[in-house]
Amino acid sequence: MAQETFAFTSSALRSLRLQRELLEQDDRRRALARESATRRFLSENPRPPLTPPRRPQYCRDPAVHNALYSGDLLRIKSIFKDETTTNLIMETVSEELVWSPEQGLWVLSPRRQQTSALRIAAARGYGDCARHLLLRGAEVDAVVGGRAPLHDSAAAPRPDCTRLLLAFGADPNLLSAEGSAPLHLCTTPESLPCAELLLAHGARVNLGTRERQVTALHVAARQGLVAHVELYLRHGADPARRSHQGETPLNAACAAAEPPGPLRPAAPPGSPL
Secondary structure (H helix, E strand, O other), rough: OOOOOOOOHHHHHHHHHHHHHHHHHHHHHHHHHHHHHHHHHHHHHOOOOOOOOOOEEEEEOOOHHHHHHHHHHHHHHOOOOOHHHHHHHHEEEEEEEEEEEEEEEEEEEEEEEEEHHHHHHHHOHHHHHHHHHHHOOOOOOOOOOOOOOHHHHHHOOOOOHHHHHHHHOOOOOOOOOOOOOOHHOOOOHHHHHHHHEEEEEOOOOOOOOOOOOHHHHHHHHHOOHHHHHHHHHHHHOOOOOOOOOOHHHHHHHOOOOOOOOOOOOOOOOOOOO
C-alpha cells in the first residue's frame, strides 16, 4: 500500500514553527525558574560547615574528683562552667594484683576506670549538681565507662535524678556497654519509683538485653520483686517471653526460689499443731 503524504501550506508551516518556538521558550523559562528557586533555597539554608569530631578530654585531678563525689555544689559551679568542662572524662588509675603467667607470680597492674561528672552526680543523688551540669551542657546520654547517667540513677536507685535526666531528654531505652537498659537495672524494692518513671517516659517493657534477651520482667521475677512484676504486667509485659536460653519469667522466678527447709513429720490425728 502506497504511503500517503500530506502537503502543508506555508501558513500551516509557519504556525507549527511558531508553536514549537513557544514551547521551547516555555521550557527555558521553567528551567530558569527551577535554577533560581534552587539558588534561593541554598542561600536561605546554607549547609553547616563540617566540624571535626571532638577529641575526648580527661580529668585526673583528685581535687575535682573529690568535689564531685562529695557533692560540693559551690566547688562544682566554680569548675564546671561550660560544655567542655562538663563533658570531661573523669579517669582514675588504681593498682590491682593480677596473675602473670610469664613471671609465675602475682604482680601489680594499673587499672583505669572512667566515668563522667554527670554519672557521678546521678549515681549519688546529687540533684542540684546534676542540674547545674545539664544546664552547662553536659550530654545527658553520653556513655562513659560503659554506662550513661540514667543507668546509674536507676541502679542506685535515685528517683529524683532519674526524673531530672528524663526531663532533660535522656533515652530510657539506651543500652549500656554490657547491653542493659535502665529498666533492667531496677533490681531492688527501692527502685520501683525509678521503674515507674522510666515506663512513663517511654521505656519499652519488653526490651531485652543485647546478648541474652532478658526482659525487665525476667529480672523482677528472678529478684522476687512482686511490685515490679505487677507494674510491668500492667504495662503489657509478656509473661511468655523467652530469653536466648529459652527461659520465661516464671522459669526465672522458680530458678531463684530458695530451697525448702526440712519437712516436718505429719502430726498424729488429734494432737496440737
